[in-house]
Amino acid sequence: MKAVVVYKWARNAADAIVRTDGSIDWRNARMAAGEDDPAALAAAKQIAADTDGTVIGLTIGDGDASWALARGVEQAVCVADAPNLADNGATAAVLAAAVRYIGDVDVVVIGDSKQEPGVAVALAGELGWPALVGLHSASMPAGQLQAVRRTVGEQQTLSLSTPAVLGMSAESDADQVPGMKELLAARKRPLTKVTLSDLGTPPVDLVSVGCRKPDSTPSRLFQGEPAQAAAQLVAALRAEGVL
Amino acid sequence: MNTASWVLIASEAWSGALAMVQPLGGAVTAVVVGPRELADEVTASGSGDVLWLEPADGVPAEAYAGTLAAIVAAAAPRVLVSTYDPACRVVLGAASAQLHARLVPNVVGLAWAGDNVLVQRAAVGGATIETLSTDGPVAAIYAGDEVSLPARAPAPVRRLDLAPAEIRILASEPVAVATGLDDAERVVSFGRGVRAKDDVALVRGLAEALDAELACSMPIADDLGWLEKSRYVGRSGNHITPALYMAVGIAGAPQHMEGVRGAKVVAAINSDPDARIFQTADYGIVGDLYEVIPALIAEVHK
Numbered sequence: 001m002k003a004v005v006v007y008k009w010a011r012n013a014a015d016a017i018v019r020t021d022g023s024i025d026w027r028n029a030r031m032a033a034g035e036d037d038p039a040a041l042a043a044a045k046q047i048a049a050d051t052d053g054t055v056i057g058l059t060i061g062d063g064d065a066s067w068a069l070a071r072g073v074e075q076a077v078c079v080a081d082a083p084n085l086a087d088n089g090a091t092a093a094v095l096a097a098a099v100r101y102i103g104d105v106d107v108v109v110i111g112d113s114k115q116e117p118g119v120a121v122a123l124a125g126e127l128g129w130p131a132l133v134g135l136h137s138a139s140m141p142a143g144q145l146q147a148v149r150r151t152v153g154e155q156q157t158l159s160l161s162t163p164a165v166l167g168m169s170a171e172s173d174a175d176q177v178p179g180m181k182e183l184l185a186a187r188k189r190p191l192t193k194v195t196l197s198d199l200g201t202p203p204v205d206l207v208s209v210g211c212r213k214p215d216s217t218p219s220r221l222f223q224g225e226p227a228q229a230a231a232q233l234v235a236a237l238r239a240e241g242v243l
Numbered sequence: 244m245n246t247a248s249w250v251l252i253a254s255e256a257w258s259g260a261l262a263m264v265q266p267l268g269g270a271v272t273a274v275v276v277g278p279r280e281l282a283d284e285v286t287a288s289g290s291g292d293v294l295w296l297e298p299a300d301g302v303p304a305e306a307y308a309g310t311l312a313a314i315v316a317a318a319a320p321r322v323l324v325s326t327y328d329p330a331c332r333v334v335l336g337a338a339s340a341q342l343h344a345r346l347v348p349n350v351v352g353l354a355w356a357g358d359n360v361l362v363q364r365a366a367v368g369g370a371t372i373e374t375l376s377t378d379g380p381v382a383a384i385y386a387g388d389e390v391s392l393p394a395r396a397p398a399p400v401r402r403l404d405l406a407p408a409e410i411r412i413l414a415s416e417p418v419a420v421a422t423g424l425d426d427a428e429r430v431v432s433f434g435r436g437v438r439a440k441d442d443v444a445l446v447r448g449l450a451e452a453l454d455a456e457l458a459c460s461m462p463i464a465d466d467l468g469w470l471e472k473s474r475y476v477g478r479s480g481n482h483i484t485p486a487l488y489m490a491v492g493i494a495g496a497p498q499h500m501e502g503v504r505g506a507k508v509v510a511a512i513n514s515d516p517d518a519r520i521f522q523t524a525d526y527g528i529v530g531d532l533y534e535v536i537p538a539l540i541a542e543v544h545k
């Protein structure tokens with residue numbers, strides 16, 4: 001099996017600061033992989049191990065492509081000039097073109113992120129492949145692609161034919177931070193840089209016409225002496241009818 | 244101008260997505276993948292045509308994504324909306340690619356600006372709402388709340404009969420162990436603000452005083468083992484809907500808060516006035532839980 005693991009190396013939205021006018025200040029945001037990318041990598045590796053296959057890393061944007069290479073992926077492809085797009089479909093179209101460029105891919109494994117929940121499904125749509133998302137693990141025992149997902153109260157095991165797209169959802173922070181040895185090895189592993197013009201996919205995007213803060217009622221905070229704060233909170237909760 | 248909207252529904256939460264397209268004023272078509280009862284509920288909202296597909300035994304809704312996408316693409320709606328539900332999203336992705344639509348996640352509102360569609364989406368974890376504009380078709384993943392729709396004269400249901408792709412459910416097992424959290428009226432939950440295992444008794448005392456179930460954040464169960472794993476709340480844990488969720492020494496990470504989106508009132512006790520949980524909690528006490536909990540217990544017993 002030839003598995004592609006799609007990962008991201010971009011500014012972490014959790015570190016972004018929203019200004020009072022709703023605009024976003026990205027200056028303090030660190031570069032990070034997607035939160036679900038370690039789960040995607042684990043699934044891709046499992047599928048490769050079960051089938052004596054290979055894993056190829058794929059990332060877009062101008063970030064550092066070595067995240068997967070330092071975590072045991074032998075080779076990676078990076079679409080270096082792809083911009084950050086609001087349209088998940090446009091991001092997916094770039095990724096789909098790169099998957100076609102890699103060629104003969106059996107399965108694409110990608111983080112099914114909460115922030116960008118359209119990328120994995122649009123990628124499947126662009127490729128015309130069947131897909132499952134919100135998955136927690138995947139494997140390929142006895143030549144059959146299988147995936148597991150847990151919803152509230154139920155665990156499902158599903159099978160699907162290849163080629164397919166699997167969207168993985170992390171259940172905890174399972175990233176294995178690589179050591180110096182792995183980081184050095186990553187530098188020697190082949191990284192192919194391609195451009196949008198190589199892929200022939202100039203992305204079109206929506207136009208941003210502004211940001212605003214959501215209308216939310218601020219929380220009522222009680223400070224000061226514990227006894228007094230406790231009395232205020234209990235009174236408020238009784239008034240709400242929840243105590 | 245094409246003002247038609249299609250809404251994809253494959254699970255219980257659909258009213259908000261449907262309500263979002265109604266103000267656009269165009270014809271609305273709902274596609275329901277699931278049991279007949281779900282189609283009937285949608286029909287009772289009377290908001291337009293309902294196409295209904297019942298997956299065969301052992302076949303997940305995703306197996307119909309390709310054929311459903313072709314039906315949506317043939318109708319070429321200007322707006323296509325799905326819920327966050329994984330199966331719905333897979334159908335949306337397939338249809339969006341065929342429609343050459345702009346696919347926007349975390350959408351909370353839609354409007355017209357001349358011939359353009361204005362799409363409001365939550366960004367940076369909901370801290371800001373960005374408005375995007377496009378002159379093309381839009382595929383939106385709805386991220387707002389559920390609403391109650393007025394009952395109207397039911398629309399007719401048209402049944403679809405489609406062949407599935409090769410995706411099958413091999414096994415389905417129940418996982419949850421009964422904790423009482425599911426239908427608890429009140430839940431007291433604690434996080435790493437609690438310093439030692441012995442101090443769990445203090446929080447348990449508060450839960451007893453409030454007649455509440457006890458829960459925790461993921462690290463308390465997963466890393467520290469101070470409470471059973473079946474009792475942590477969040478994305479990968481319990482999703483609960485109590486009237487009161489009282490979070491003690493919990494930072495309020497988005498993964499944690501996903502589990503209490505359905506709570507009526509959230510109250511937080513945290514010593515850090517800038518703790519993230521105070522951004523979403525309804526009420527809070529800024530203070531040391533070791534002082535606040537005894538005070539709360541005393542107050543409740545007064």
Ligand SMILES: Cc1cc2nc3c(=O)[nH]c(=O)nc-3n(C[C@H](O)[C@H](O)[C@H](O)COP(=O)(O)OP(=O)(O)OC[C@H]3O[C@@H](n4cnc5c(N)ncnc54)[C@H](O)[C@@H]3O)c2cc1C
Pocket residue numbers: 035170171172173174433434435436437459460461462463475476477478479480491492493494495496497498499512513514515518530531532533
């Ligand atoms: C993919 C993924 C999935 C995850 N899923 C979940 C999930 O389902 N559920 C979940 O809970 N987490 C989940 N997490 C982890 C989550 O990101 C947070 O790390 C976790 O919720 C933090 O737990 P905490 O609030 O108990 O601890 P901390 O972040 O350490 O916060 C402790 C809080 O206690 C306060 N505090 C300290 N001392 C006191 C005191 N004396 N009095 C009052 N307050 C005090 C501090 O100010 C702080 O705000 C997930 C993470 C990832 C990456």
Ligand SMILES: Nc1ncnc2c1ncn2[C@@H]1O[C@H](COP(=O)(O)O)[C@@H](O)[C@H]1O
Pocket residue numbers: 006007008009010033034035036037058059060061084091110111112113114115116117119120
């Ligand atoms: N710029 C990008 N480069 C590569 N992959 C991306 C990019 N943006 C999104 N993705 C993929 O889409 C998934 C969801 O994106 P995100 O929410 O931004 O983490 C990620 O797990 C990535 O695998």
